[in-house]
Amino acid sequence: xxxxxxxxxxxxxxxxxxxxxxRAARGATRPGDRIFLGLSRGSGILLLVIMAAIAGFxxxxxxxxxxxxxxxxxxxxxxxxGVNPPVFGIAVLAYGTIISSIIAMIIAVPIxxxxxxxxxxxxxxxxxxxxxxxxxxxxAVPSIVYGLWGALVLVPYMNGLFGWLNDYLGWTGIFxxxxxxxxxxxxxxxxxxIMILPIITNVSREVFRQVPQMHEEAALALGATRWExxxxxxLPFGRSGVISASxxxxxxxxxxxxxxxxxxxxxxxxxxxxxxxxGGTFAQNIASxxxxxxxxxxxxxxxxxxxxxxxxxxxxxxxxxxIARRKEYSGANA
Amino acid sequence: xAKRIDVSGLTAYYGxxxxxxxxxxxxxxxxxxxxxxxxxxxxSTFLRTLNRMHEVTAGGRVEGKVLLDDEDLYGTGIDPVxxxxxxxxxxxxxxxxxxxxxxxxxxxxxxxxxxxKKSELADVVERSLKGANLWNEVKDRLNKPGSGLSGGQQxxxxxxxxxxxxxNVLLMDEPCSALxxxxxxxxxxxxxxxxxxxxxxxxxxxxxxxxRVSDRTAFFNLSAVGQPGKLVEIDDTERIFSNxxxxxxxxxxxxxxx
Numbered sequence: 001x002x003x004x005x006x007x008x009x010x011x012x013x014x015x016x017x018x019x020x021x022x023r024a025a026r027g028a029t030r031p032g033d034r035i036f037l038g039l040s041r042g043s044g045i046l047l048l049v050i051m052a053a054i055a056g057f058x059x060x061x062x063x064x065x066x067x068x069x070x071x072x073x074x075x076x077x078x079x080x081x082g083v084n085p086p087v088f089g090i091a092v093l094a095y096g097t098i099i100s101s102i103i104a105m106i107i108a109v110p111i112x113x114x115x116x117x118x119x120x121x122x123x124x125x126x127x128x129x130x131x132x133x134x135x136x137x138x139x140a141v142p143s144i145v146y147g148l149w150g151a152l153v154l155v156p157y158m159n160g161l162f163g164w165l166n167d168y169l170g171w172t173g174i175f176x177x178x179x180x181x182x183x184x185x186x187x188x189x190x191x192x193x194i195m196i197l198p199i200i201t202n203v204s205r206e207v208f209r210q211v212p213q214m215h216e217e218a219a220l221a222l223g224a225t226r227w228e229x230x231x232x233x234x235l236p237f238g239r240s241g242v243i244s245a246s247x248x249x250x251x252x253x254x255x256x257x258x259x260x261x262x263x264x265x266x267x268x269x270x271x272x273x274x275x276x277x278x279g280g281t282f283a284q285n286i287a288s289x290x291x292x293x294x295x296x297x298x299x300x301x302x303x304x305x306x307x308x309x310x311x312x313x314x315x316x317x318x319x320x321x322x323i324a325r326r327k328e329y330s331g332a333n334a
Numbered sequence: 335x336a337k338r339i340d341v342s343g344l345t346a347y348y349g350x351x352x353x354x355x356x357x358x359x360x361x362x363x364x365x366x367x368x369x370x371x372x373x374x375x376x377x378s379t380f381l382r383t384l385n386r387m388h389e390v391t392a393g394g395r396v397e398g399k400v401l402l403d404d405e406d407l408y409g410t411g412i413d414p415v416x417x418x419x420x421x422x423x424x425x426x427x428x429x430x431x432x433x434x435x436x437x438x439x440x441x442x443x444x445x446x447x448x449x450x451k452k453s454e455l456a457d458v459v460e461r462s463l464k465g466a467n468l469w470n471e472v473k474d475r476l477n478k479p480g481s482g483l484s485g486g487q488q489x490x491x492x493x494x495x496x497x498x499x500x501x502n503v504l505l506m507d508e509p510c511s512a513l514x515x516x517x518x519x520x521x522x523x524x525x526x527x528x529x530x531x532x533x534x535x536x537x538x539x540x541x542x543x544x545x546r547v548s549d550r551t552a553f554f555n556l557s558a559v560g561q562p563g564k565l566v567e568i569d570d571t572e573r574i575f576s577n578x579x580x581x582x583x584x585x586x587x588x589x590x591x592x
Contacts, residue, residue, distance in 0.1 A: 212429075214425060214427055214429040215429055215431060215432070217387065217390065217425060217429070218425070218429040218430070218431060218492070218495075219431075219442075220387065220390055220418060221385065221387060221418055221422065221423035221425070221496070222418065222419070222422075222442060222443040222446055222495070222496075222499065223415050223416065223417075223418040223419030223443065223446060223447070223499070224415070224418075224446055225415050228446055232431060232442060232446075233431060236431070236432075236433030236434070237432065237433060239433070
């Protein structure tokens with residue numbers, strides 16, 4: 001820095017501010033300021049209280065169920081809450097939830113980023129407006145409608161894809177198919193990908209649009225082609241935004257209920273092949289069992305909901321860590 | 335490898351708006367030419383036609399010729415991308431890539447071109463940073479982000495980035511207008527050194543700066559808002575600031591403008 005040389009003498013200690021001055025510094029001396037401060041602080045505190053209440057409720061009800069569980073809650077491949085003693089575990093649900101979300105992310109993120117780049121950097125203006133509007137509409141379709149479409153339209157079409165995968169990639173074990181109905185994790189993942197595509201696209205598009213003109217011109221002036229401008233200036237600048245967008249999409253995929261319940265034919269097994277019908281997800285399992293469950297059965301379902309809650313928190317924390325790790329290189333301090 | 339710029343009858347448009355009209359001038363190699371004139375007179379637009387950057391703006395196009403030695407920049411089959419690799423540019427606001435380290439910023443142009451040896455890269459980066467009078471200040475933190483530097487250092491980093499690819503011409507669009515006087519002085523000294531190797535064209539609003547750094551000065555003006563900007567005259571800087579041949583130039587540099 002140009003100015004580091006002058007800081008040899010220790011700075012004089014500033015006088016300790018009085019309570020009055022502290023209040024003034026917060027801008028809380030006038031009535032309007034004080035009301036606004038109260039409202040915004042109250043909203044912040046309310047949010048924390050609600051989070052704590054949800055976590056407390058889930059933990060309490062879950063503990064009632066887990067304490068009576070005869071199986072290992074984390075590793076058991078069963079869900080028998082009606083028998084005495086009850087045996088249930090979340091292994092299948094955790095696997096199904098995570099694997100279907102991973103499939104959805106692998107499919108959706110590259111496509112969403114590509115669409116967002118096309119809309120912001122390639123498409124002519126009169127084309128990008130309507131396309132963006134259609135994508136917004138996709139985000140507004142209720143998930144049960146996606147579920148119905150998935151069951152009635154997508155599932156029959158999957159037969160062709162599954163046959164092809166089995167022919168060419170069946171030897172891997174992951175893509176082998178025993179000719180069951182294609183109501184499997186892969187189908188669920190594809191449907192989830194379609195459902196989370198709009199949110200990832202929209203947020204990414206917003207981020208790419210905010211790349212400062214001067215960074216793009218810097219690349220252009222060095223003799224960058226359009227793709228190189230995107231690689232040098234647009235993608236690095238938008239990186240943390242795309243991660244946030246993906247996490248929003250992942251959050252939706254992890255918690256999606258109705259669409260999964262409509263498309264999947266569930267069982268309580270982990271299938272090596274993504275094409276074999278069966279498995280389940282947390283949300284789908286809760287939705288399909290909750291209405292007919294006993295009081296104890298509901299506690300058990302709530303316990304599984306607690307695990308989903310924790311997984312979602314972990315995913316969000318990981319995303320924040322990724323963004324923070326390269327903060328000084330982000331576009332934010334440009 | 336400095337080259338001569340020869341512009342003849344150049345008119346530039348943004349859509350249907352004519353921004354500059356019928357400009358002709360010659361810029362000698364290894365010299366500094368300053369463009370002065372009131373805001374909106376088209377001097378920045380003209381500068382950007384010299385490396386085809388104005389085409390980036392929607393509807394930007396030109397009529398006329400820009401010759402770099404004997405090659406027409408607007409000839410058929412000339413790729414604007416390759417033009418910009420020959421004609422470097424420094425912008426008004428320092429714009430190092432915020433996601434890249436100091437080293438990567440300077441190496442960015444070379445990596446684009448692709449024709450470099452890995453072993454040479456560090457040498458070129460060092461040479462360019464020394465050429466931009468920045469090496470001593472950053473040599474211990476080459477892997478730190480460029481956005482952590484001061485404004486003046488960032489601008490010299492941008493100059494290092496531009497000269498790393500050995501362009502034939504260096505265009506500067508008000509390179510000091512966002513900088514304090516000390517950083518400005520550093521850049522002006524640098525321009526004096528760089529003209530030994532490059533043909534330099536600089537747009538400036540600061541007439542003292544034009545008088546200090548340039549060999550030749552071109553004065554641009556426009557007859558009214560909305561009218562295209564025109565070149566009023568270009569002459570040796572000394573003459574422009576002492577005894578210009580056009581009355582409008584005299585009025586502008588002595589502050590009797592408008």
